[in-house]
Amino acid sequence: MNNRMxxxxxxxxxxxxxxxxxxxxxxxLVMTVAIIATYDIRILVPLxxxxxxxxxxxxxxxxxxxxxxxxxxxxxxxxxxxMLFLVSPDAGLNNVGGNHILxxxxxxxxxxxxxxxxxFVVFIKRTTSFASVMAFALATTPSEFxxxxxxxxxxxxxxxxxxxxxxxxxxxxxxxVNIRNSMMMxxxxxxxxxxxxxxxxxxxxxxxxxxxxxxxxxxxxxxxMDLRGYGKHKKRTWFAENEPTKWDKxxxxxxxxxxxxxxxxxxxxRFINPWPxxxxxxxxxxxEVISVNAIDTIFFMxxxxx
Amino acid sequence: MKEPxxxxxxxxxxxxxxxxxxxxxxxxxIYPGEKVLILGASGSGKSTLxxxxxxLIPFSYxxxxxxxxxxNGVETKSASIFKLSNSxxxxxxxxxxxxxxxxxxEDIAFSLENDILPRKEMVPxxxxxxxxxxxxxxxxxVPFQLSGGQKQKVAIAGVFGExxxxxxxxxxxxxxxxxxxxxxVSLINNISKESEKTILIVEHRLEDVLYKPxxxxxxxNEGRIVFDATPDELLRSTMLQECGIREPLYxxxxxxxxxxxxxxxxxxxxxxxxxxxxxEEKLKAFFQEKREELPEIHGTSEIKxxxxxxxxxxxxxxxxxxxxxxxxxxxxAIIGKxxxxxxxxxxxxxxxxxxxxxTITVEGKDTxxxxxxxxxxxxxYVMQDPNTMIVKDIIKDEVGLALTVRGNSQEETDxxxxxxxxxxxxxxxxxxxxxxxxxxxxxRVTVASMMALEPDVxxxxxxxxxxxxxxxxxxxxxxxxxxxxxxxxxxxxxHDMHLAIENTDRAIVFTDGKIVADDKVFxxxxxxEVIQKASLKQTSLYTLAMKLGLDPEETIRSFIEYERGVx
Numbered sequence: 001m002n003n004r005m006x007x008x009x010x011x012x013x014x015x016x017x018x019x020x021x022x023x024x025x026x027x028x029l030v031m032t033v034a035i036i037a038t039y040d041i042r043i044l045v046p047l048x049x050x051x052x053x054x055x056x057x058x059x060x061x062x063x064x065x066x067x068x069x070x071x072x073x074x075x076x077x078x079x080x081x082x083m084l085f086l087v088s089p090d091a092g093l094n095n096v097g098g099n100h101i102l103x104x105x106x107x108x109x110x111x112x113x114x115x116x117x118x119x120f121v122v123f124i125k126r127t128t129s130f131a132s133v134m135a136f137a138l139a140t141t142p143s144e145f146x147x148x149x150x151x152x153x154x155x156x157x158x159x160x161x162x163x164x165x166x167x168x169x170x171x172x173x174x175x176x177v178n179i180r181n182s183m184m185m186x187x188x189x190x191x192x193x194x195x196x197x198x199x200x201x202x203x204x205x206x207x208x209x210x211x212x213x214x215x216x217x218x219x220x221x222x223x224x225m226d227l228r229g230y231g232k233h234k235k236r237t238w239f240a241e242n243e244p245t246k247w248d249k250x251x252x253x254x255x256x257x258x259x260x261x262x263x264x265x266x267x268x269x270r271f272i273n274p275w276p277x278x279x280x281x282x283x284x285x286x287x288e289v290i291s292v293n294a295i296d297t298i299f300f301m302x303x304x305x306x
Numbered sequence: 307m308k309e310p311x312x313x314x315x316x317x318x319x320x321x322x323x324x325x326x327x328x329x330x331x332x333x334x335x336i337y338p339g340e341k342v343l344i345l346g347a348s349g350s351g352k353s354t355l356x357x358x359x360x361x362l363i364p365f366s367y368x369x370x371x372x373x374x375x376x377x378n379g380v381e382t383k384s385a386s387i388f389k390l391s392n393s394x395x396x397x398x399x400x401x402x403x404x405x406x407x408x409x410x411x412e413d414i415a416f417s418l419e420n421d422i423l424p425r426k427e428m429v430p431x432x433x434x435x436x437x438x439x440x441x442x443x444x445x446x447x448v449p450f451q452l453s454g455g456q457k458q459k460v461a462i463a464g465v466f467g468e469x470x471x472x473x474x475x476x477x478x479x480x481x482x483x484x485x486x487x488x489x490x491v492s493l494i495n496n497i498s499k500e501s502e503k504t505i506l507i508v509e510h511r512l513e514d515v516l517y518k519p520x521x522x523x524x525x526x527n528e529g530r531i532v533f534d535a536t537p538d539e540l541l542r543s544t545m546l547q548e549c550g551i552r553e554p555l556y557x558x559x560x561x562x563x564x565x566x567x568x569x570x571x572x573x574x575x576x577x578x579x580x581x582x583x584x585x586e587e588k589l590k591a592f593f594q595e596k597r598e599e600l601p602e603i604h605g606t607s608e609i610k611x612x613x614x615x616x617x618x619x620x621x622x623x624x625x626x627x628x629x630x631x632x633x634x635x636x637x638x639a640i641i642g643k644x645x646x647x648x649x650x651x652x653x654x655x656x657x658x659x660x661x662x663x664x665t666i667t668v669e670g671k672d673t674x675x676x677x678x679x680x681x682x683x684x685x686x687y688v689m690q691d692p693n694t695m696i697v698k699d700i701i702k703d704e705v706g707l708a709l710t711v712r713g714n715s716q717e718e719t720d721x722x723x724x725x726x727x728x729x730x731x732x733x734x735x736x737x738x739x740x741x742x743x744x745x746x747x748x749x750r751v752t753v754a755s756m757m758a759l760e761p762d763v764x765x766x767x768x769x770x771x772x773x774x775x776x777x778x779x780x781x782x783x784x785x786x787x788x789x790x791x792x793x794x795x796x797x798x799x800x801h802d803m804h805l806a807i808e809n810t811d812r813a814i815v816f817t818d819g820k821i822v823a824d825d826k827v828f829x830x831x832x833x834x835e836v837i838q839k840a841s842l843k844q845t846s847l848y849t850l851a852m853k854l855g856l857d858p859e860e861t862i863r864s865f866i867e868y869e870r871g872v873x
Contacts, residue, residue, distance in 0.1 A: 141408065185679075186682060188707075226366055228464065233421075
């Protein structure tokens with residue numbers, strides 16, 4: 001079961017795997033905040049390198065990771081950038097605040113140095129968040145995730161939903177295959193022979209028994225949990241939550257440092273001494289940055305003004 | 307005299323959603339340390355009775371309680387399920403659904419977690435309980451790596467708390483193959499001996515539970531306790547047939563031979579049983595009597611596997627170089643423990659997966675060139691759980707689905723649906739919603755939806771799993787009708803030895819992807835080596851033959867011949 005999907009059900013042997021659930025969830029949350037809050041390559045690149053080191057240190061099966069990465073890269077980044085170029089070639093000007101034109105195309109289309117920089121930073125930002133999600137998914141078992149969330153203050157009943165969901169995914173996948181097989185034998189075409197629309201329509205047939213078998217189990221699961229005292233107290237402990245080790249303490253301190261750095265950065269660069277554009281760019285000094293009201297540059301705004 | 311640990315007095319219960327009570331006039335006392343079997347067919351109220359003890363009633367199932375039920379000094383009506391769960395541990399029937407943790411350790415620790423026990427104290431308890439059921443080396447394993455039997459062991463370890471005094475096992479054998487079932491019964495017996503806890507086993511499979519001694523049997527029928535005594539007394543009575551419970555095979559044999567059941571010591575344990583002289587002679591005479599031999603089947607070849615191999619990962623062959631032939635009109639049991647390759651063989655036959663090497667022919671045609679859909683018109687595959695097959699809400703539509711998707715004309719479809727429904731005895735119910743019918747009837751609907759395509763072969767995957775004797779008899783009668791009257795070839799994929807003895811002509815035994823035996827059913831079942839290899843369970847007829855000093859093969863054959871002759 002391990003490595004077939006990215007979801008990790010049994011804890012691995014490396015240092016990161018052995019950290020307690022809380023440490024990992026805490027690190028992941030802070031990292032996510034840092035990535036969302038900043039458009040600054042000086043912060044994103046170190047985070048990206050850090051996450052890549054984390055992934056490599058766990059010696060994972062790279063194939064599924066690369067497949068998922070290739071899919072997100074092709075669809076989101078390439079497609080997104082082409083669309084962006086067509087709709088809003090001014091993105092470089094708006095977000096980075098410079099206009100060094102490299103190529104003037106027909107009509108309002110042009111490519112500037114700043115536009116390329118913008119695309120590059122956005123790509124790094126997406127890659128960093130992808131790497132951080134992967135590192136977290138590889139390091140954490142669903143139960144550690146649940147116990148970690150609980151320690152972060154989420155009510156434990158919500159956390160149990162998380163771990164129960166992971167518990168049932170493989171079962172449902174299994175049921176799905178069985179039901180599909182029985183449908184195929186009855187002549188409901190599921191293979192590539194049928195058209196996409198027909199296959200989609202036929203998939204609806206599978207959902208009815210799939211949902212019913214899944215719901216049939218809900219009652220049993222609920223009973224099994226009640227009988228073992230689930231919900232007895234306002235709190236509960238977790239078998240999956242390892243006692244914090246020396247490494248946990250080190251990681252928690254590092255996470256707090258990252259949190260403080262992020263808050264400091266946001267306060268400094270957004271409020272106290274705000275950078276005039278959304279993105280920092282190496283070749284533009286503070287005085288050179290052109291601050292643009294983004295609304296003005298949306299292409300149809302010109303028509304309204306006429 | 308000790309105080310009873312469970313005491314029902316004039317107890318009755320009615321589910322809120324039902325018109326009539328499920329339990330009537332229950333008066334029952336169970337004493338500490340007793341090992342009690344609660345026996346009854348589906349719907350007899352035996353599970354409801356247990357849910358009254360463990361507190362699920364009234365906690366999860368609302369309803370009206372009359373009379374009183376005191377468990378470990380607590381009146382259950384007013385106690386919370388949490389208070390009861392400290393003294394009552396329940397192992398539910400579905401070993402998969404009750405596995406709520408994501409690893410063995412977590413699942414065993416589940417109730418400790420809910421008691422806010424610090425992890426430090428939890429770990430040694432988990433290790434101790436795991437080793438009690440022999441799962442100490444599996445603490446990190448995830449549920450998907452475990453067999454049904456292992457999951458059940460984990461469930462037992464998970465409810466085995468310090469303060470637990472009563473352990474309830476709700477149909478512990480339902481999801482297990484015979485060998486695992488025996489292990490489970492032995493494990494329960496060991497717990498009972500070593501821990502002095504009170505044990506309640508809820509089952510309908512009497513013979514399997516009697517593999518280890520039971521102190522007392524409580525027989526339930528239609529919501530009432532109809533019998534409460536030792537197993538020996540129960541076997542001597544006529545209550546079993548009346549309540550739809552299958553009696554042990556050796557008892558059936560004794561009855562066929564005209565033996566009186568009085569006066570035999572240890573009737574419930576075949577190994578210790580002491581026959582009266584008269585009975586011994588009667589049995590010997592019965593088994594040695596010449597009877598009409600079973601008819602040989604000389605049909606044309608229907609299915610042929612020729613050196614077929616298959617592997618999922620490309621490494622190990624799940625099905626390894628198997629060859630067999632099934633003739634038209636045969637009833638064949640494909641037996642073997644879980645994972646032996648029998649389901650893979652069935653999938654190969656239906657074309658869902660294709661052989662790596664070798665050929666499969668159906669009616670002389672190589673299935674290589676046929677689509678799954680085309681094979682489906684020749685071979686109907688009925689899955690174990692009808693709920694995973696039914697997609698429409700009205701019976702008629704469900705049966706007609708395969709015809710509709712094939713684009714048959716309306717009249718033709720209607721005519722075929724009608725024919726199939728009539729064959730399967732469902733015509734009167736054709737407009738009923740599927741939700742409103744019983745499990746056995748649903749099974750019939752799934753067979754009917756296969757029959758609508760008029761296949762020559764029916765493959766039934768574990769047709770009797772989780773069925774009580776009544777439902778079993780009903781299903782088998784129907785399948786035998788399809789075989790005898792309509793000449794359908796029937797393949798059972800099963801590990802139910804009773805089914806093989808009573809309903810098949812031939813048995814093919816799988817072990818580790820290979821066929822280890824392919825012979826007349828009595829020859830296979832009397833072959834101790836094959837039974838051991840395939841991890842199957844020896845039928846009690848075999849033990850009986852050994853005890854009487856008879857040849858097992860002749861004994862089982864004689865029994866089958868007599869039984870088929872009578873029917």
